[in-house]
Amino acid sequence: MSLARAFVDVRPLRTSPVFRRLLIGRTASVLGSFMTIVTVMFQVWDMTHSAVWSGAVGLAQAVPLVVVGLVAGAWVDRGDRRRIFLVATVGQAVCALLLAVQGFTGGLPVPGILVLVAAGACFGAVGGPAAGVFVPRLLPKDQVAAGLALNQVTAQAMMLLGPALGGLLLGWYGIGVCYLIDAVSFALAFYGAFGLPALPPEGEPSRTGLHGVLDGLRFLGGNRVVRGALITDLAATLLSMPVSLFPLVNEERFGGSPRTLGLFLSALAVGGVAATALSGPITRMARPGAVMLCGAAVWGGALALFGLTTSAWAGLGLLVVAGAADSVSVLSRTTIVQTRTPDALLGRVTAAELVVGQAGPHLGNLRGGLVAGWTSGATALITGGLLCLLAVAYVAVSTPELRRGAGPDRK
Numbered sequence: 001m002s003l004a005r006a007f008v009d010v011r012p013l014r015t016s017p018v019f020r021r022l023l024i025g026r027t028a029s030v031l032g033s034f035m036t037i038v039t040v041m042f043q044v045w046d047m048t049h050s051a052v053w054s055g056a057v058g059l060a061q062a063v064p065l066v067v068v069g070l071v072a073g074a075w076v077d078r079g080d081r082r083r084i085f086l087v088a089t090v091g092q093a094v095c096a097l098l099l100a101v102q103g104f105t106g107g108l109p110v111p112g113i114l115v116l117v118a119a120g121a122c123f124g125a126v127g128g129p130a131a132g133v134f135v136p137r138l139l140p141k142d143q144v145a146a147g148l149a150l151n152q153v154t155a156q157a158m159m160l161l162g163p164a165l166g167g168l169l170l171g172w173y174g175i176g177v178c179y180l181i182d183a184v185s186f187a188l189a190f191y192g193a194f195g196l197p198a199l200p201p202e203g204e205p206s207r208t209g210l211h212g213v214l215d216g217l218r219f220l221g222g223n224r225v226v227r228g229a230l231i232t233d234l235a236a237t238l239l240s241m242p243v244s245l246f247p248l249v250n251e252e253r254f255g256g257s258p259r260t261l262g263l264f265l266s267a268l269a270v271g272g273v274a275a276t277a278l279s280g281p282i283t284r285m286a287r288p289g290a291v292m293l294c295g296a297a298v299w300g301g302a303l304a305l306f307g308l309t310t311s312a313w314a315g316l317g318l319l320v321v322a323g324a325a326d327s328v329s330v331l332s333r334t335t336i337v338q339t340r341t342p343d344a345l346l347g348r349v350t351a352a353e354l355v356v357g358q359a360g361p362h363l364g365n366l367r368g369g370l371v372a373g374w375t376s377g378a379t380a381l382i383t384g385g386l387l388c389l390l391a392v393a394y395v396a397v398s399t400p401e402l403r404r405g406a407g408p409d410r411k
Contacts (some may be wrong), residue, residue: 008153008279009146012139018195019138020148025192026131027154029089032185032281033167034162036096037061039178040117042170043103049111058362060114061121065358068125073351074212077344081130086190088127093186094180095120103176124352131266132350136338137199145288145335153329160269203344216348219341228399229292229336230353234360235391236296236329240303240384241364242322243268248377254312267316271323279331288332289402295329296392298322304385307378336402 012019037057044053076084095116102108102116135147169178207215220227246264254260302322309315334353341349364384371380396403 008149008277009143010029010150012143012147012150015140015143016138019135021035021195022134022138022192023150023154026151027158028185028192028393029092029156031158031162031165032096032182035166035169035178036099036182038163038166039103039170039175040099040113043175044110044113044371053110057117060117062362063357064118064121065125065128066355069129069351069355070123070213070216070348071357072126073129073216073348074207076126076129076133076347076351077201077212077216078205079135079200080324081347082193082202083197083198085130085134085193087126088123088130091123092120092127093183093190095123096183097185100176100183101180103174103179109305125134125351128354129347129351131193132338132353133198133199133343133346134193136346137343138196141339144339145331148334148338149279149331152327152334153273153279156276156327157268160266160273162208172341175253180369185384201344201347203342205344213348216345216352219345220349220352222285223340224399225289225401226337226349228395228402229289229333230356232292232296232392233329233333233353235354236299236326237360237364237393238356238367238379239364239387240300241361241368241389242303242306242319242381242384243361244365244369245372245377245380248372249307249381252377255309259314263312263316264319266330267319268323268326271320271325272327274320275324275332278326287404288335289404291327292332292336293392293396293403295325295327295332297389298325299329300385300388300392302385304382306388307381 013023040057041054044057048054098118099113099116102113108116135151136144139147166178169181219240220230243265250256250261250264299322302318302325306315306318307321309318337349337353338346368380368384371383
């Protein structure tokens with residue numbers, strides 16, 4: 001295999017100018033969003049010095065995505081996805097602009113800030129399912145996985161850069177400038193999607209109201225491959241999410257140094273970025289289901305071993321492996337969802353995927369904290385990793401279609 005084929009497949013950037021422009025706009029908006037996450041947390045803490053209010057920031061972002069998500073998916077499957085995405089992007093830009101105004105004037109109390117954050121998350125819950133159809137509609141089937149990998153690697157890179165850049169700009173220019181940059185980033189995302197063709201559903205549009213939502217859930221219940229992919233992701237995050245355990249494990253095993261804690265948090269991201277950057281062979285494979293199951297199993301196994309180790313360097317290495325495995329699993333899962341779901345249902349299924357992706361880590365961190373409170377951080381990590389391995393094995397045995405193939409099958 002040539003060295004070039006080892007890196008992320010960039011064919012979509014060469015063959016599709018529309019995808020290239022869309023990716024640039026999306027990357028800018030992801031960067032702005034991560035800067036805003038840091039800015040909101042800093043502002044709320046600075047105003048309240050309350051861990052409760054700081055925790056409420058996460059709820060203001062996650063709850064609308066879960067509550068609005070499935071309903072938004074049914075709406076997305078009834079109309080022009082391009083237009084819906086543009087409207088949602090304008091809504092997010094307006095929310096960011098209002099945050100910038102209050103950042104410059106300092107005239108809004110914390111509940112008002114959280115309302116704006118929640119409103120932006122509601123628009124994001126609509127725009128996310130709409131954007132879920134872009135890659136499979138814009139690219140040939142043999143380039144869909146490569147396009148998704150490019151989306152993922154740029155998002156992970158911005159996940160690393162955004163908080164650091166946000167912290168620097170907060171210190172230099174204040175919170176208003178950071179919010180304003182986020183508003184401008186949404187303008188770039190709008191520009192990136194503006195040139196897209198109209199993207200109405202291919203096939204019968206979603207039924208109105210609850211009927212459309214139930215149709216999407218029935219598809220998930222009946223399609224064993226897509227259902228297995230989402231269950232695998234939920235099992236990995238719900239049973240073995242480690243982030244809430246890092247401070248405790250750092251205290252128990254590694255002396256409680258904040259430098260070590262920061263490295264733990266960075267190691268997962270470094271592994272994810274590296275694996276996605278080297279995803280060329282993975283995106284060319286014909287069996288994304290098997291790749292996803294292997295990635296989820298390595299994630300669980302690496303975290304269980306992390307719970308056993310007493311060496312900080314070995315622990316960091318295991319977290320890099322876990323981050324890489326999770327990145328491979330997520331990329332394969334997204335490929336399955338977007339290639340095995342009929343276009344007319346893709347908004348609803350993408351919304352369900354986003355709900356799983358948001359709810360799973362939050363509930364997983366809660367599970368880890370509860371188990372650690374009863375036992376220890378190491379025990380929570382080990383049991384969580386082993387439970388993840390058992391759940392992945394169950395999905396693999398009970399869903400042979402996922403294990404054998406799960407390649408493109410859209411109708």
